[in-house]
Amino acid sequence: MMNLQAGKNSVTFKSFGVDLAGDLYLPEGFDANKTYKAIVGTSPFPQVKGQIPAIYGPEMAKRGFIYLGFDFLGMGDSPALPGEYMKSRYMFRLIENTWDAVSYLGTLPFVDEIYGLGVCQGGSILASAAVTDHRIKKIATVSGMMAADAFQWGNRDIANMMIAGANASKQKMYETGEADYVWPNVINDTMSREEFVATGTPMADDTYNFYGKDGVAGPGKVEHFTNEHIGDQAMESLISIAEHYADKIIQPTLVVYGPNAATAICSTAFIDKLTNNPEVLAFDEFSHVDFYWKPEAVKASTDAVAEFFNK
Template sequence: MSEYYTFELNKNVNRTSVSYNNRYGITLAGDLYTAKDMDAEKKYPALVIGAPYGGVKEQGPGVYANQLAQRGFVVLTFDASYNGESGGEPRHTSSPEIFSEDFSAGVDYLGTHPFVDRSKIGALGICGSGGFALSAAAMDVRIKAIATTSMYDISAMRDLFPSEMLTAQMQQLAEQRWKDFENGEPTYVPTFPESPVDDVPEGLEANAAEFFSYYGLKRGHHPNARGGFTLTSNLPFFNYQLLNHIATVSPRPILFVMGENAHSRFFSENAYAAAAEPKELYIVPDAIHIDLYDKVEKIPFDKIVEFFKSSM
């Protein structure tokens, strides 16, 4: 489905399908974006961009790469391990450690190109990838600057449950492990339809309706991004906290970008409070969470470019 993109490629940008392995030997599928007038004899700053949790490279990451390549960056987008066109079995598995590793694997790949300045490689995470990018940066000092947009810290979700609800969910997932083992494969229940529909179904909770308005409609629908992961994928996030070491990213800078009206604001605000200087919290006026997936007129690309160019 690599030909299925949710945006139009700018006439001044080249996009090349690439593949490379992460540290676990999983083959990642990516797209490399460069300006058509790039001088391959020179060295350029580079960015690796991760998709929203459950998203793919043909959606939001490509929207960002399409813009940032025009502004002087070499940009790599990728599908997370076990998802999209990347390798790994079983499909639709989620792993906080491996998803963080996928960012470092992108740095590995970018750094092999003679036209990339290894001392100027940054990471940008959209939604759930914001947490994975920060987790990767906490241990990978090659990542010189980090930006997140509409960040979700998936591992913080356990703190949103009352203790009795968390205990019940862990018990339910423990039972699910036996079912998966007996069935020979993990259970995966997609959230969004196989083909896009025209309207958001009635009766959805507000946040679910917001996500459906992107992933379930023509705006952002992609057959490789139907939402959700194998049911037992939630278990490691109860035990692996992505941002425990966010303060150690310093002195490398972090930019948190969030919508003024985003339901996810508290994730960025909490991460900002835990991070050490230098750090910045940038609020996009009159924007909700999914606006920063693909609304080019709202995504503050000038701010993002200024941040990376001044920080690396």
């Protein structure tokens, strides 16, 4: 066993035959001879472990938990598969990466029960993974995108445009053997706030607060992060798995969200489909992205998650 200590520890674990890079956050006074409740953390699209995991990891460790944040396959410090491209963040693989993260935590002798905490797209990944992974004993989602059909398919013309672009990108990459990168969230790494807001993108100001070049965790501020992404992403991100299997989830579930956020329906529609009597916490004062970084929002969500996991 490597020499682990309280705070952040760099680790790797196998998934799809390659080493995924992770940060394992351990609580103050960590003692490898004791056992702890552990959390696998799943992050928003298109984040790397220096963003949400680097915010939520220390907070959950401060509350006595072990927290594993990691870079999904082809993201950040984790390699792509041989012959494939970086930033190919495909939902089906994200789920399997999460299963493997759970397996890794299960090898640690100081880990007791394993829980899951997903933020934004991470909520969808986690909920999907938990359907058939009962090693995950409880799940919590924050600003989760679990029920994304209404959000993503509300305007079929826009959805079809995204699909057409993704299809063309996939064909181009197959024929050329080269990566085709785009700006799927419309924001690029050089835009000012004014330029991005002027595009009329929903949640533009909120999004820029985190992902913009002047945002709290944008390009240049977080290692290996860029808003650029692989061009065929929409072919998988438009397939929302969690909401269609919500009634199969048996683990105790906590859903934290902002009812005034544009993404609220992704939580409320999921809650409506759950059959496991979920706990729900709605914070009127916080937006979708507030839960990523604003100290008061992060404290509210991590306090709630800690209380839920400690029950």
